[in-house]
Amino acid sequence: xxxxxxxxxxxxxxxxxxxxxxxxxxxxxxxxxxxxxxxxxxxxxxxxxxxxxxxxxxxxxxxxxxxxxxxxxxxxxxxxxxxxxxxxxxxxxxxxxxxxxxxxxxxxxxxxxxxxxxxxxxxxxxxxxxxxxxxxxxxxxxxxxxxxxxxxxxxxxxxxxxxxxxxxxxxxxxxxxxxxxxxxxxxxxxxxxxxxxxxxxxxxxxxxxxxxxxxxxxxxxxxxxxxxxxxxxxxxxxxxxxxxxxxxxxxxxxxxxxxxxxxxxxxxxxxxxxxxxxxxxxxxxxxxxxxxxxxxxxxxxxxxxxxxxxxxxxxxxxxxxxxxxxxxxxxxxxxxxxxxx
Amino acid sequence: xxxxxxxxxxxxxxxxxxxxxxxxxxxxxxxxxxxxxxxxxxxxxxxxxxxxxxxxxxxxxxxxxxxxxxxxxxxxxxxxxxxxxxxxxxxxxxxxxxxxxxxxxxxxxxxxxxxxxxxxxxxxxxxxxxxxxxxxxxxxxxxxxxxxxxxxxxxxxxxxxxxxxxxxxxxxxxxxxxxxxxxxxxxxxxxxxxxxxxxxxxxxxxxxxxxxxxxxxxxxxxxxxxxxxxxxxxxxxxxxxxxxxxxxxxxxxxxxxxxxxxxxxxxxxxxxxxxxxxxxxxxxxxxxxxxxxxxxxxxxxxxxxxxxxxxxxxxxxxxxxxxxxxxxxxxxxxxxxxxxx
DNA sequence: CTGTTAGCGCATTCAG
DNA sequence: CTGAATGCGCTAACAG
Numbered sequence: 001x002x003x004x005x006x007x008x009x010x011x012x013x014x015x016x017x018x019x020x021x022x023x024x025x026x027x028x029x030x031x032x033x034x035x036x037x038x039x040x041x042x043x044x045x046x047x048x049x050x051x052x053x054x055x056x057x058x059x060x061x062x063x064x065x066x067x068x069x070x071x072x073x074x075x076x077x078x079x080x081x082x083x084x085x086x087x088x089x090x091x092x093x094x095x096x097x098x099x100x101x102x103x104x105x106x107x108x109x110x111x112x113x114x115x116x117x118x119x120x121x122x123x124x125x126x127x128x129x130x131x132x133x134x135x136x137x138x139x140x141x142x143x144x145x146x147x148x149x150x151x152x153x154x155x156x157x158x159x160x161x162x163x164x165x166x167x168x169x170x171x172x173x174x175x176x177x178x179x180x181x182x183x184x185x186x187x188x189x190x191x192x193x194x195x196x197x198x199x200x201x202x203x204x205x206x207x208x209x210x211x212x213x214x215x216x217x218x219x220x221x222x223x224x225x226x227x228x229x230x231x232x233x234x235x236x237x238x239x240x241x242x243x244x245x246x247x248x249x250x251x252x253x254x255x256x257x258x259x260x261x262x263x264x265x266x267x268x269x270x271x272x273x274x275x276x277x278x279x280x281x282x283x284x285x286x287x288x289x290x291x292x293x294x295x296x297x298x299x300x301x302x303x304x305x306x307x308x309x310x311x312x313x314x315x316x317x318x319x320x321x322x323x324x325x326x327x328x329x330x331x332x333x334x335x336x337x338x339x340x341x
Numbered sequence: 342x343x344x345x346x347x348x349x350x351x352x353x354x355x356x357x358x359x360x361x362x363x364x365x366x367x368x369x370x371x372x373x374x375x376x377x378x379x380x381x382x383x384x385x386x387x388x389x390x391x392x393x394x395x396x397x398x399x400x401x402x403x404x405x406x407x408x409x410x411x412x413x414x415x416x417x418x419x420x421x422x423x424x425x426x427x428x429x430x431x432x433x434x435x436x437x438x439x440x441x442x443x444x445x446x447x448x449x450x451x452x453x454x455x456x457x458x459x460x461x462x463x464x465x466x467x468x469x470x471x472x473x474x475x476x477x478x479x480x481x482x483x484x485x486x487x488x489x490x491x492x493x494x495x496x497x498x499x500x501x502x503x504x505x506x507x508x509x510x511x512x513x514x515x516x517x518x519x520x521x522x523x524x525x526x527x528x529x530x531x532x533x534x535x536x537x538x539x540x541x542x543x544x545x546x547x548x549x550x551x552x553x554x555x556x557x558x559x560x561x562x563x564x565x566x567x568x569x570x571x572x573x574x575x576x577x578x579x580x581x582x583x584x585x586x587x588x589x590x591x592x593x594x595x596x597x598x599x600x601x602x603x604x605x606x607x608x609x610x611x612x613x614x615x616x617x618x619x620x621x622x623x624x625x626x627x628x629x630x631x632x633x634x635x636x637x638x639x640x641x642x643x644x645x646x647x648x649x650x651x652x653x654x655x656x657x658x659x660x661x662x663x664x665x666x667x668x669x670x671x672x673x674x675x676x677x678x679x680x681x682x
Numbered sequence: 683c684t685g686t687t688a689g690c691g692c693a694t695t696c697a698g
Numbered sequence: 699c700t701g702a703a704t705g706c707g708c709t710a711a712c713a714g
Contacts, residue, residue, distance in 0.1 A: 001456055003690090003691055003692085004691065004692065005691080013700080013701090014700070014701050014702080015691090015692085015701095016693085016700070016701060016702080017699090017700065017701080019691095019692065019693060020693095020699095020700090022692095023693080027699060027700090028699070028700085029699065029700090032699085032700085044456070046453055046456035046457045047457065047691085047692080048395070048457065048458050048690090048691050048692070049391075049457045049458045049459055050390075050391045050392075050394035050395045050400070050458045050690085050691080050692095051391075051395055051458075051690075051691035051692045051693090051706090052691080052692065052693080053391035053706090054389070054391045054392055054395055054690090054691080054692075054705095054706045054707065054708090055691085055692055055693050055694080055705085055706055056693090056694095056706070057692085057693080059391070061438075069424050069428070072420060072423075072424050073420070073421055073424065073620070076417045076420070079413060079414070079417070079420045080414055082413075082439070083410050083413050083414065086439055087410070095438060095439065095440075095459060096438070096439035097402075097436060097437070097438055097439070098423070098427055098436065098437035098438070098439060099436075112387055115342055115385070115386075115387035116387045116388065116389065116390045117389050117390045117391045117392075117707095118390055118436060224620060224621065224624050228624070253621065253624060254624060256626070257624045257625070257626060260626045279414070279565060280565065280594065280621065283565050283569070283594060283595060283597075283598045284598070284625070285597070285598060285601045285626075344706090344707055344708085345707065345708065346707080354684075354685085355684070355685045355686080356685095356707090356708085357684070357685060357686080357709085358683090358684060358685080360708065360709060360710095361683095361684085361709095363708095364709085368683060368684090369683070369684085370683060370684090373683080373684085388707085388708075389706090389707050389708070391706085391707080391708095392690090392706075392707035392708040392709085393707085393708060393709080394690090394708095395689095395690045395691065395692090395706090395707080395708075395709095396689085396690055396707090396708055396709050396710080397690070397709090397710095398708090398709080458691095
């Protein structure tokens with residue numbers, strides 16, 4: 001494979017001149033430049049990334065870290081984000097790296113990826129609160145940003161969607177429809193997002209003077225199955241909730257199945273809401289009322305922030321995006337009566 | 342960041358000895374080895390991948406190439422495969438690389454990733470038949486394998502699922518239920534998979550003496566929307582099909598929505614089948630009868646094959662996995678009558 | 683068993 | 699405007 005040396009020979013210059021041309025350095029006679037350029041083309045020369053990295057130019061790789069397998073599988077959501085991110089990043093010459101899905105066996109040391117010179121930066125999805133590996137990254141001053149997760153203990157840049165706004169908007173909507181007994185199915189409570197949404201649900205409830213009742217709260221894990229189970233459990237309580245808020249669409253989809261199996265009508269008997277607005281949310285019957293996460297803007301923000309960190313600009317930034325409420329067909333007015341059998 | 346030199350100094354040996362220890366070379370006195378090992382630990386030393394690559398040791402990166410954005414988005418399916426693959430590959434020290442989703446702007450030159458020393462090998466998903474960039478890879482003898490796509494023109498290793506078997510099993514099932522007028526909604530016909538399934542549908546039809554009728558065939562693109570459209574279109578034909586075969590689950594899901602909007606009952610009026618068995622297939626109502634792709638085994642096979650290619654073993658292998666028919670609730674017996682209004 | 687020398691491909695000095 | 703020397707961190711080939 002052609003190296004700068006080969007190109008240099010062919011263009012009858014030193015390899016230094018080739019280097020300058022490759023890197024668009026000024027101060028190369030245009031005639032010489034042309035000669036080099038055509039030699040490059042003829043030999044199909046491409047700069048060796050490893051050599052560049054060795055000279056301290058970075059890797060131009062960005063790693064993505066997911067908390068665990070199920071995280072990826074249960075959120076078709078995030079794939080779209082990856083694609084979005086890839087398209088933004090590739091414009092600036094960066095490549096995306098599946099920085100390995102974290103093992104069940106404890107949190108692995110993410111600094112290794114930097115020390116091995118595999119990546120220049122990391123995008124970490126939904127770490128646990130006060131995650132050790134994130135702390136270490138911050139302590140060593142490594143460039144990374146977090147998506148869906150914030151921390152009060154550690155200073156870092158992150159992008160998130162306003163859960164506060166999202167959940168309270170949903171709750172107000174349900175209140176307006178006359179619902180008072182509103183159940184909740186959470187995501188995996190080890191994740192900050194799940195915690196936030198859950199906390200906000202409780203706060204809103206208390207804000208209107210409706211007490212929090214743990215009997216109509218189910219701890220799920222974002223999966224279809226846990227949504228199914230959650231619905232089943234909550235509807236079986238007495239008195240049953242007239243509406244149930246799910247922490248993501250996937251679980252709400254599971255609930256629709258459960259409702260069918262139980263002979264419960266949505267929204268006739270029980271209203272439900274999702275969160276994310278995955279593609280399928282508008283295709284399920286009944287179409288899901290849900291809170292859309294603005295993926296395109298998240299992707300853009302993530303790209304911008306990580307690039308900033310790589311530039312060495314030191315301030316950490318937080319970008320909180322607004323979700324968009326999508327009212328569809330899965331909610332109805334609360335019925336005067338009670339609940340289905 | 343600590344280099345071999347630093348470790349060497351601390352362990353009072355030359356850096357060569359450190360290198361030997363790091364690479365598990367035999368012939369280092371165990372006492373010395375211990376000293377080096379603890380120096381490594383104390384300094385948190387990790388070998389610099391760039392330097393290794395520069396010495397011709399490869400990158401230990403495998404790139405994944407997707408045909409286009411929509412491909413990824415329309416198949417939650419493939420994400421699972423990535424995760425599966427990642428877990429197999431990381432065991433052998435390889436990292437996955439999102440080798441960039443291919444742009445709309447013509448097929449980019451994949452050999453660049455090799456020339457730039459970004460990857461050691463490539464896993465290419467669903468390339469077009471006789472794709473130029475695949476041809477070039479093969480011509481240059483670069484290690485890559487293809488998933489979902491084969492070629493008669495070019496020699497390469499690939500993993501696929503037996504579409505032949507899959508589709509014919511579905512067709513026989515429908516025939517057994519008494520269906521004769523069977524519609525078909527294809528995937529994006531630029532992909533080999535879509536072509537194969539489509540061809541097989543036709544062949545099976547003719548095998549039982551039922552003529553192929555292009556009026557009940559719709560060309561989709563794997564998306565929910567195209568499934569919706571396809572169903573709508575086919576059901577509107579006269580005489581309407583009593584069953585429709587969809588080339589993937591996503592489109593079948595779109596059809597379920599369409600049926601609801603049209604007031605058509607599945608499987609009462611029309612039977613439908615999907616393909617893939619995505620997670621949601623068993624949660625939708627009616628649960629989708631579909632052909633399961635054995636993702637875990639695909640992931641395993643892909644990992645094995647690409648590793649073989651990297652080893653330099655020269656023969657190309659083809660691995661054809663068997664799909665598994667999942668009979669659920671979306672098909673019923675053909676009714677004597679005709680079709681719904 | 684351990685150390686020395688050389689070079690992978692490139693970019694940053696500094697000289698011409 | 700161009701070239702020569704030097705080193706990034708590591709390993710392979712040879713010496714001791």
